[in-house]
Amino acid sequence: MQRLVDQTVRAHDAALPDYISRSWRRCETYGLPIHTDAYVDRLGSHELKHRIEQHEVLYRLCRPELETLRRVASGGDGIAIVADPSGLVLDSVGAEEFARRAFEVELSPGWSWNERLRGTNGIGAVLMELKSLVVRGNEHYIETNRFLDCAAAPILTPTGSVAGVLNVSVPSSMASAYALGLVEVAVDQIEHRQFADTFTRHTIIRVHSERELLGTPKEGVLVFDGSKLVAANRHGLAILKLNWTALGQHDFGDLFDVGALDDPQGHIGEALRSANGLLLHSVKPDMRRISRSVPNALPRLESATLTMPIYDAAMRADVERTLRILDCGIPVILSGETGCGKEVLARHLHALSSRATRPFVAVNCAGLPESLIEAELFGYLDGAFTGARKGGSKGSVREADGGVLLLDEIGDMPLSAQARLLRVLQEREVVPLGGSKPVPVDFLLICASNLNLEDMVAAKQFRQDLYYRISQFRMHLKPLREHPDLPDLILALWRQTTSGDDRYSLSPETVNALAQHDWPGNYRQLVGVLRTLFALAEPMVPIAPHALQYGTAGAISSPDAANAAHLDTKTRAILQNALDQHQGNVSRAAKSLGISRGTLYRRLSQFGDK
Known part of the structure; x- marks a missing residue:
């Protein structure tokens, strides 16, 4: 197999891109067949729907670009594809005839194009190399895929993790370099759009050495939590000659020729000189009114990865x-x-x-x-x-x-x-x-x-x-009650719940009442209470302690101690009786009670029984 890989690579192109050579050698170590397709399971419609829901933000951000690429691809002969970070195809649009041919090699929603499963291909290679690239016809490892030219690029989150892949596949006789240019423009748009409705409690600085490019997807976007750089787009990092490891490591004063303790908020819209001497223009933000959103979910992990409140x-x-x-x-x-x-x-x-x-x-x-x-x-x-x-x-x-x-x-x-x-x-x-x-x-x-x-x-x-x-x-992981600064934590979680909308706030008395509770359900319980309070909140009216009685009283006030003790005694007796009936066999006792073995063991531990 090694000799076959070497001969095929040399025969195809002496100037083969390094990333293709690396990919072929990885495929050889995976033991993938060259002449036949590897068997890959396809997700069912229900599983695919669930996967799309998991990546709802990516899916929503990509839709405008997919529609644009649909018109381009349909006018020619190709398809545009968005895949999740594992390489699973979530959606595809384009020319119907070519889409049918792509379906024959399983290049359609529900199938994975991870390199380990499909060999060298655009989506799989991007996930390994983390850069935009083209895989031309004969550069595909598996022969049945060699009618494709694939141009693909990673979609990165503001903290540098991979959100997904955008790919355009065309017949191998077409100009794939042109397709790569379209993909890169589309990815710029998608990544730029990520900053529109997030980081509302952070300071965002938008810079570029050319004033005309401010407000476009080519501008550098830098996000500061206080004075700390916590997120950016790839153009912002390139302008400052940084990489993703710089996030969380540099203050505003380290990056620009300003005072060491300067607040970035005070420099929005001003010309700035970077630490490497480059003169940068910046723009004042559009002071649009922040709309209230229903807090049906906490912000995605990527938006809080570095600050970790x-x-x-x-x-x-x-x-x-x-x-x-x-x-x-x-x-x-x-x-x-x-x-x-x-x-x-x-x-x-x-x-x-x-x-x-x-x-x-x-x-x-x-x-x-x-x-x-x-x-x-x-x-x-x-x-x-x-x-x-x-x-x-x-x-x-x-x-x-x-x-x-x-x-x-x-x-x-x-x-x-x-x-x-x-x-x-x-x-x-x-x-x-x-x-x-x-x-x-x-x-x-x-x-x-x-x-x-x-x-x-x-x-x-x-x-x-x-x-x-x-x-x-x-x-x-320590329980919530052992957090060293519970009021500060509550306020941080409140800012997440409200997406930083300052019109909605907790009164100091409410924060104190929340901090006094022991929170047996920990973060899950506290977040549920905060979401309920947000649903009840009115703009510019701090939430008072009396609001805790509406739907949250059970979380804040303790039940009557006598009733609780009586309930515990009855519960313990029921559990012990089940164990006695099954000669101490926890699995059979749990089954008779209709609960899991772990739940029974946990309840026994709460009563001090082992």
């Missing part, structure tokens, strides 16, 4: 250590009470890791029936069991190949599934249910639990060998 300084240091451990391929356990933000942290670690452009797959082990968890995790072949989906399923472990797998509430995983997981971690391969051929997998593993896994090992509720395999590094 929910973490104190000690936690930021813990995050950095955990990231280094994870990137070395060492499993990580995130522990903490319910609602502490374990999945949010896991997604954050993925976004900052070396696998940021690869899939992030989260599995809630407590949310899967015991009879189905192995099928969901490890996949199955067609007909493996009654009710199996036609065509089978890859399973979450294979979905996470190349990326990060989060096993949330791993303490609720049945012992049988624990044994299979241990084999996957040891052998780095998975055998789907109903199959016999192992499939190689490569992923970083994060486990999360609000249970004490050591106690579960002692109680023989969790496999000791699996525990030692996954517990090489642990990061504990």
Whole structure:
């Protein structure tokens, strides 16, 4: 195979781009066939819809450019495609005849074009190289794809992570360099549009050495939190001769010839000289009235990745250590009470890791029936069991190949599934249910639990060998009540909830009342209360403490202690009775109660029973 790769590369073009040569050699290590298509599962319509919803911001930002490219592609003979950070095609538009031909090689929504699955191609190469590029006909690794010329570019978030890929594919006889120019212009527009409705509580400086380019997608956009540079577009970083690692590291005074403690807000619209001596023009923002939005979701992680308002300084240091451990391929356990933000942290670690452009797959082990968890995790072949989906399923472990797998509430995983997981971690391969051929997998593993896994090992509720395999590094998330500055945290979360709209505020008395609560549901509970308060808020009227009684009283006031104690006594008696009936077998007792084994164990722990 190595000789065939070398001969094909040399025969095609002595001046082959370096990124194509690198890609072909990676494909050889993947063991991909050159002469036949690799088998790739297609997402069903429901799964595709869910994936589009996950990337709703990307999808919405790309729609205007896709419509423009639709007209260009339809007028010629090609298609425009938007893919998510894993390489999954979310949407495609263009010439119908060419689209049909592209469908024959599965270049259409629902199919992945990750390099590990499809060999050298525009989308896959961009995710590996993180730059705009062209893959011409014979540069495709798999022969059946060589009728394509693909021009593609990454779409980057304001913090430098990959939001997706924009790709234009045309017949290999057409001018793909022209297509790449169209793609790059479209990506500039998409990335520029990201700053329109975000960072409303930050200072945004827009600069360029040519005044005429201010207000265009070519302008440099720099976002400051206080005086700290926390986000930018690629043009802004290029103007200052910086890269993405500069975010979070430089103050305004480090970047421009101003006073060391100068506030960037005071320099909006002024001419600035960069630290490298370049004279830059800037523009005053359009002072449009900020419209209120319904707080149906917190801002996306990318918009708060660097400031991390929910973490104190000690936690930021813990995050950095955990990231280094994870990137070395060492499993990580995130522990903490319910609602502490374990999945949010896991997604954050993925976004900052070396696998940021690869899939992030989260599995809630407590949310899967015991009879189905192995099928969901490890996949199955067609007909493996009654009710199996036609065509089978890859399973979450294979979905996470190349990326990060989060096993949330791993303490609720049945012992049988624990044994299979241990084999996957040891052998780095998975055998789907109903199959016999192992499939190689490569992923970083994060486990999360609000249970004490050591106690579960002692109680023989969790496999000791699996525990030692996954517990090489642990990061504990403190409960909300232990945060060193809870009022400041509440205000930071309030700014996120309101998208920084200063017309809506909490009175000092309300902040104090919220800070006095012990928040057993932690961040999840607090965020729910803040969203409710925002829905009730009126412009320019600070929210008073009496508003806490509307739909939030249960979260702020404690129940009657006597009633609570009585309820606890009855609950404990019911749990103990179930255990007695099943001779202390927790799994059977939990099943008889209609709850998961982990839930039963957790409730027993709350009462001091082990």
